[in-house]
Amino acid sequence: MPRSLSAQHDRFALNRPFRIARGVKTAADVVTxxxxxxxxxxxxxxxPYPRYGESIAVTLAEIARVQDAIEAGADRQALLGLLRPGAARNAIDCALWDLEAKIAGSTVxxxxxxxxxxxxxxxxxVVIDTPEAMAQAAAAIATAPLIKxxxxxxxxxxxxxxxxxxxxxxxLIVDPNEGWDRAVLENMQDMLVELRVALLEQPVPSGADAWLAGFKSAVPICADELVHTADDLDQVAARYQYVNIKLDKAGGLTAALDLAAAASARGLGLMTGCMVSSSLSIAPALHVARLCAFVDLDGPVWLxxxxPGGVTDAGGILSPPSPGFWGS
Known part of the structure; x- marks a missing residue:
């Protein structure tokens, strides 16, 4: 039977607004x-993430552009040369991993x-709100081992x-989503130590962070928006101590595993993160999570x-999806 590919836009309403320095969202829009x-x-x-010039329409168009190649048998390695890193390549790559495992009667x-x-x-x-509201949100998850x-x-x-x-x-992981400048970061150093922050994630814009190469931060700083694939590590290694590996940025599990290996070889610490998404995004990311010191895969918690059959969270402990959901 010939191979066939289909893609569609799915929307998942959130159970509460997700507010960061860049804006607020009330639904997760994904491409399946x-x-x-x-x-x-x-x-x-x-x-698709607008910060990287993506949208549902752009992503669907990118998938359509390579549909014939995928249906003709292009594999995950070929896909790396067909599409840029991003949501479209991620969705196809993860579908190919899942398909490969099922054809082999094996697991990813x-x-x-x-x-x-x-x-x-x-x-x-805990998303941005008044300090009082953030305290209330934190109190509800106070037993979790890790809070962002x-x-x-x-x-x-x-x-x-x-x-x-x-x-x-x-x-604690603190994430300003590129919302700080150098003055804020410098002024926050003592406070970050006092408040026992374990990791600071992409505090300043990735296009204005060259000065971090000479900056001695009191707590480790993790690159997020700056790092997509292993090709970015020359810049990252000079400025940051950790990298946040996201499948949507890397363009799939294949590239994410390559990034993890390359970053580790340079002595960089590893974190894995996600967009606000369904469990179908999280199941592949679990294969990166096992390599990481920090894991941030609570996207489905916001839905x-x-x-059905996806990952489950119990007080900050994330359990894998049901057998057969993805990759098995």
Whole structure:
């Protein structure tokens, strides 16, 4: 039976607004790719991100442009040369991994040569709000081992302190989403130490961060928007101590695993993250998560309704999806 590919826009309403320094969203808009061959079905999901010039329409158009090649048998390695890193390539790559495992009667973990995913600590996110509201949100997840705090440049110290006071035992990732400048970062150094922040994620714009090469931060700084694939590591390694590996940025699990290996070889620490998404985005990312010191895969926690059989969170411990959901 010939291979066939289809792609569609799916929308998942959120259970509450997701507010960061860049804006607020109330739904997760994703592109779902399905590839069928010999009675087997592989699925993948990509989340277009406007920060990188992506949209649902752009992503669907990119997928359509390579549909004939994929249906003719192009594999994951060929895909790397057909599409740029991004949501379209991610959705196809993950669908091909899923399909490959099912055709082989195996699992993605076995194809990689890695253990099957297991439950692990994954950050729960407190989004930007008043310090009082952020404290209330943090109190509700105070037993989680890891909390990510979204902040802006207006009152970051008050925002972080509110979360720390409400959840004093959790490790903290602070994420300004490029919202700070050099002055704010320098002024926040003592506060970050006082509040026991474990990791600071992309505090300044990736296009205005060259000065970080000579900056001695009191806490480790993680590159997010700056790093997409292993090709970015020359710049990243001089400026940051960690990299945030996201499948939608790397353009799939294939490229993400390459990035993880290359970053580790340079002595960079690893984090994995996600967009606000369904569990179909998270299942492949679990194969990167096992390599990382920090895991932030709570995208489906924000959905009013996830895909059936997806990952589950219990107090900041994320469990893999049901057998057969993806990659098995």
């Amino acid at each position: 790719v399905t590839i069928m061959q010999d009675g087997h079905v592989g699925r993948g999901e990509g989340v 973990a076995a194809l990689i040569g890695a253990p099957a995913p297991v439950a692990l600590a994954s950050a729960l996110t 705090v979204k902040v802006d440049a207006d009152a970051p110290a008050a925002q972080i302190r509110a979360v720390v006071n409400a959840a004093p035992d959790a490790a 009013a309704e996830d895909r």
